[in-house]
Amino acid sequence: MKIYTKTGDKGKTGLIGGRTDKDNIRVEAYGTIDELNSFIGKAVTELDPAIFADILEDLETIQHELFDCGGDLANVSNRRVYKMTDEPIEAMEKRIDVLVEEGPVLERFILPGGTPAAATLHIARTITRRAERQVVTLTKAEEEVPAVVQRYLNRLSDYLFAAARAVNARLNVSDVEYVRSAKVFKNVGSVKKEEE
């Protein structure tokens, strides 16, 4: 079979239910989600299944969800049904809460890195945030944008932060703190809220 169609050689391309310039912010946004998805695919290849079965399961779920997100962003057809819902966000929050407890108490920023997989997860975290910024721009510019995608990306970047820390913690690699600022993390939403 032939995968290249040459139809996009002049700078226009297809959406689901439309056609637009390739440098349209909508295409930019799902293009970045594709980039993000690829970095998650990379992190998957760096995680030992014997130690990280849970995180690997999360990441494969996330890869599918990112296709849901990308498809929803690409979809401007009249009879569209969006695939994303708030459910995966809630599931991800539960996982964040678990993973974050694996590392030592977090008070200061940490240098992104440590082990190879953690470094890649940090990279994916920052690309998630780039995708989020582009969805914000898209949402300001156009109407057919499901708000749940933006929430999903916001939470995903926190998941990836928590996962990177957990990976280092399980491999006994300490995160290096950035010490040239005051303490920045507050214990949001737990018991001792008043003390912070």
Add this chain to the structure above:
Amino acid sequence: MKIYTKTGDKGKTGLIGGRTDKDNIRVEAYGTIDELNSFIGKAVTELDPAIFADILEDLETIQHELFDCGGDLANVSNRRVYKMTDEPIEAMEKRIDVLVEEGPVLERFILPGGTPAAATLHIARTITRRAERQVVTLTKAEEEVPAVVQRYLNRLSDYLFAAARAVNARLNVSDVEYVRSAKVFKNVGSVKKEEE
């Protein structure tokens, strides 16, 4: 020798035959080609020459061609001669047709990843597409932009997809399908040629 000249410390920089702001879309476009080139350099380090001699040869050729593309984009001089032609595109199409047959029939999107080199090739694929989007913007904004560069990038992203699949296939790693959409790939050019 000294490699830093400090001449760009205030945000202006040199083109071939001109001078401009560093955040000019032209500089952005060849800057992204440089980023892409670096990811291809990364993929090269992850491929075993005993198994992937052909793909390694392709990738080194592509690295040189990306310099041709970048130089052409940087070139606004009056007496300029562009380096890129359609020939490398045709050569790449032949390679895509070969590589795509190595994997199983393609019907649905696949999760980017699998083996380390395939994951990096998917990353490079998405950065190629970012570069393509920027060249589209540049072409709309300015006159001296060789159209062949845009075609080259469009085809390169398909080459990188085909190469990523072939890498996984040779290493007996199956690509995971994204199953939550209908079949998306059509056998272009074999039966129904009219839609091209």
Add this chain to the structure above:
Amino acid sequence: MKIYTKTGDKGKTGLIGGRTDKDNIRVEAYGTIDELNSFIGKAVTELDPAIFADILEDLETIQHELFDCGGDLANVSNRRVYKMTDEPIEAMEKRIDVLVEEGPVLERFILPGGTPAAATLHIARTITRRAERQVVTLTKAEEEVPAVVQRYLNRLSDYLFAAARAVNARLNVSDVEYVRSAKVFKNVGSVKKEEE
């Protein structure tokens, strides 16, 4: 503890001393510095401490300095004190001068890649340049932007180039030259200083 606060779910976020849209160019700029920092964290995991102690020390210093830069860019408060100064730039210049001498004389562009760590350093180099472009845009748009950050990023991209070459040289991997252009590197600062 909970790391996610959900406060940014609607596209607005906090600066140091302010609040803004997430797709603001200021947020974009320090977001890219965060991305860059993550790639440097990745390179760190690929360098053998027995061979690259000096470069590893540089890179950890740089990771802290990138937080200084990011924090300064995020800081729009009235009583702000910037953390970045010209001192780290001068220190980096000394290191560039040392590292650049480790490789063979540089006359032509080289293909980014070689060894895994060098490839990652080249990637980081190109992302540094993306960050630099965004700081240029930010500086044109707003007033509270420390000019030293832009200089720092400009020099950092040269440092990363020099480091990538030194890594390959120490591992006896020759950089492949791009031969389809004339010689591009001049020995700046040794003989003819006037052109700076």
